[in-house]
Amino acid sequence: MNAPAQPEACFSIAAVERDTGLAKDTLRVWERRYGFPTPARDANGERVYPPDQVDKLRLIRRLLDHGRRPAGVVGASVDELARMLDDCVCPPGAAPATREDGLLQLVRLHRSAELNAALRQALMKQGLQRFVADTVAPLAAAVGEAWVRGEVEVPEEHLFTEQVQNVLRSAIGAHATPGGQPRVLLTTFPEEEHVLGLLMAEAMLVPEGASCVSLGTRTPLADIRSAAVGGGFDVVGLSFSIAYPARQAIDDLLELRAMLPPEVAIWAGGAAVRDKQKRLPGIRVVGGLDDTLAALAEWRAARA
Amino acid sequence: MNAPAQPEACFSIAAVERDTGLAKDTLRVWERRYGFPTPARDANGERVYPPDQVDKLRLIRRLLDHGRRPAGVVGASVDELARMLDDCVCPPGAAPATREDGLLQLVRLHRSAELNAALRQALMKQGLQRFVADTVAPLAAAVGEAWVRGEVEVPEEHLFTEQVQNVLRSAIGAHATPGGQPRVLLTTFPEEEHVLGLLMAEAMLVPEGASCVSLGTRTPLADIRSAAVGGGFDVVGLSFSIAYPARQAIDDLLELRAMLPPEVAIWAGGAAVRDKQKRLPGIRVVGGLDDTLAALAEWRAARA
DNA sequence: GAATCATTTTTGTCCTGGACAAACAAGATT
DNA sequence: AATCTTGTTTGTCCAGGACAAAAATGATTC
Structure with missing residues (x-):
């Protein structure tokens, strides 16, 4: 009955940026270079993206997060994209989920x-x-x-x-342990908005008697520094999701390392920094949740 | 000793956009029109903002959120800005805080x-x-x-x-009341990232026996619709902080109203929609936290 | 074969300066 | 007091060029 479903469901370039996380400049340059997307224009000459292209852009975004490169995915058909996503997702896990x-x-x-x-x-x-x-x-x-x-x-x-x-x-x-050691400051860099990693780390540390203070996500670098120094923390913990560009994670971490006094430890965890320990001198890369406990034990041993 | 403090503490235009919330285009056009900010250029010709100008931009941003217009604030001195902020903040409250x-x-x-x-x-x-x-x-x-x-x-x-x-x-x-009526879906629009308003609303509603489901912040409009319809909700609650542009709040709300079936109520609360009831037909503007309870009572009375 | 280095390609971000519609203020009219 | 002009302010968009950082590729060495 409702043939066009949502007749007004079209997207401005700003709306597409919000929904897909792809910058306006990127959207325009893809159009120029790869011939996709192909938005219509309104009376004012401005781009108007149909919903199906926005959906496709979302797929593309996920593939890029998994390490694909634009040349291979922008311009592929939706079917091809779906197949690539299966390839991305299935092989590493092998066992496709159980419990x-x-x-x-x-x-x-x-x-x-x-x-x-x-x-x-x-x-x-x-x-x-x-x-x-x-x-x-x-x-x-x-x-x-x-x-x-x-x-x-x-x-x-x-x-x-x-x-x-x-x-x-x-x-x-319910586990609050005031006065515990070490004092850990938890947060993420400004571009990282996923909060679960932080909460999971806190949940691992608090039962061990560490006293954690979480600033939530998206804290500017300079503010992390002032908080760590002003608050007398022993450890600063950062969390990175799979979507965080590995290179930027490394740069940001090294910059923070240079800003903080050496007696303040930095722990970094999450998919974006896994296996990057050798490129991160002075930083403890936490390989997984159980490794959090190992990092804690190391810190306490060094202080004993 | 450390004369320039943080010698590397300079900001690219992207960093300023993150830290101040002012779009790159806006920053460039202010420079052209008002002669502020006045970033230096690096070897590559790209803008480099000194920290004190970024601080000033943050002040300006706050003044704009309080209703000032750029012509009056961009280009004012820091002292003048501070005075304006006092004017913005003090008069309405009169009593400057007590308990x-x-x-x-x-x-x-x-x-x-x-x-x-x-x-x-x-x-x-x-x-x-x-x-x-x-x-x-x-x-x-x-x-x-x-x-x-x-x-x-x-x-x-x-x-x-x-x-x-x-x-x-x-x-x-601790107050969980499964099966309560009405079923309320709580979230914010994609541009709104403040979560406290949602939690406060949920905290008012749950003890009254409503069953609330919160999607957190930043849910795209189309997803709010599919969640509300697919989840069988009676009410969709939206929260707007002071920073949300009033005009856009109204447009977005009316668009959502048009997308949702009429039997699903929309409640909107927060500074950005206060006193806008007359421009929002079909939407219940919640004037404050206690008004949440009134809205709930109305809904129940209408269903009785 | 794996690790290091140099070279080429790819790709995102930034630039300038022009354009325009939406938002706003202010005055005119009912 | 509310509604309708009219003029000004202001944010966002556009095009198309430029460039450096990242990734891929190939060459060389251990």
Whole structure:
């Protein structure tokens, strides 16, 4: 009946930038170089992107985050893109998910209450640290993959993040240990807006008696410095998601290292810095959640 | 000793855009029209902004958020800007803060544990709803004003947000009422990243037996629609901070109204939509936190 | 075969200066 | 007091050129 569905559902270049994370300049230069996207023009000569091209741009964005290069993906058909996404996602994991499958089914809008109950139950059963390492982290990875494959909608991923946040923040609050050592400042760089990595790290550290202060995401470099120095912290912990450009992570970390006094340790964790230890002198690369505990033990041993 | 302090502390135009929220195009056009800012150029001819100009741009940004126009503020001296900020901030409140003064002192990096304890204590004493309306909301406003006046640092404001989040999310989780009516979907538009307004609304609604699902911030319009329809919600609640342009809030809300079936109510709250009820037919403008309860009562009365 | 280095290609970001519509202020009219 | 001009301010968009950082490729050495 409603043939054009949403007749007004067209996107300005600013709207596309918001929705896809691709800069306006990038969108224009792709059009010039690769012949895609091909927006229409309005009466004023300004670009008007149809929804299907925006969807395709979102796919492309995800492929770039997984290491593909524009020449290979901009201009491919939607089918080809979908095939590439399968290639990106399946081979590394081999086992395509097992235990988390059950929970993954609950990442649906209409099942939010069930997901919440299941998460709290798992937390009770496993304790905070195992819950984070064995349930939350694999589930978050599974949701990310499912989103890449289009099996999970944007609002469902949002909802998942919110619910995990609720559970983790409650649990962390219940473990409060004032005066513990070391004093850890947790945050992310301004371009990184994913908060779950931070919360998971905090959840690993707090039960060990460390006293964590989280600034949340997107803290400017200069402010991280002033907070770390002014607050008398022993460790600054940074979290990087898969989408953070590895090169920039390294540059930013080295710049922060130069700004901070040497007695303040820097711990960096997340997909973008994995296996980059040799390029990051003076920084402790945390390879995974359990490695957080190793880093903590090392710090305490060095202080003993 | 260290004469230039941070010799490398200079900003590219992209860094300034991140830190101030002013678009690159805007920064360039201000330079052309008003003669400010006046960045140096690097060897490559690209703009390099000194830190003091970035600080001034941040002041200007805050004044614009308070309704000033660029012609009057871009190009004024820092002293004049500071005076304008006092004018903006003081007159409306008259009483420049009273009860919250004590808590405001705790919004310091080194007093985070005290702030956390004080918040939890106030929550216990007042109950969730009074805590939100009488303590959190005024305190958040006071922190915002103190930030405008430069009395609170960026990391301290971040920390404040984090701590309030921790307390509110714990408390909301403890009130879980599955199956309650109405079913409320809470989120913000993609340009709005402040989360406290959402949490405060949720904290008002949950004790009344409403069942709230929060998607967090920055949900694209189309996804709000699909979530509301697919999840069978009765109400969609949107939150707008003072920084959200009023005009865009109205346009976006009307667009969402047109996308949603009429039986789904829209509630909009926050500084950007206050007093805009007459321009928002079909939308319930929530004037303040206590008005949330009135909106809820209206909805239930209409369904009775 | 793997690691290091030099060269070429790819790719994102920045530049200038012009254009224009939406937002706003102010005055005129009902 | 509300609504409708008219003029000014202001943010965003455009084109198309330029360039450096990143990645791929190939050459050389251990």
